[in-house]
Amino acid sequence: MRPEKHSLTLKGHRTSVSLEPEFWVAFRQIARDQGKPINQLAAEIDAARGVERGLASAIRVFVLGALEDRLGDL
Numbered sequence: 001m002r003p004e005k006h007s008l009t010l011k012g013h014r015t016s017v018s019l020e021p022e023f024w025v026a027f028r029q030i031a032r033d034q035g036k037p038i039n040q041l042a043a044e045i046d047a048a049r050g051v052e053r054g055l056a057s058a059i060r061v062f063v064l065g066a067l068e069d070r071l072g073d074l
Helices: 021-034 038-048 055-071
Strands: 004-010 013-019
Touching (some): 004 021, 004 038, 021 055
Antiparallel strands (some): 004 013
């Protein structure tokens, strides 16, 4: 499937992020599981990502890490 672009608000500013639909589903579920709004979780990932990784990539890596944590190390 093609990536879908969605708007997020980070530190009061709107930004667009393109992710595949499966990543959006998993990202929203992780936010719900953590009891956080998706914008808050995205802001936390954004703050920790560093300059060498884009936000979309950082979210994908975060989702992968969360799933690995659930499954145990691969």
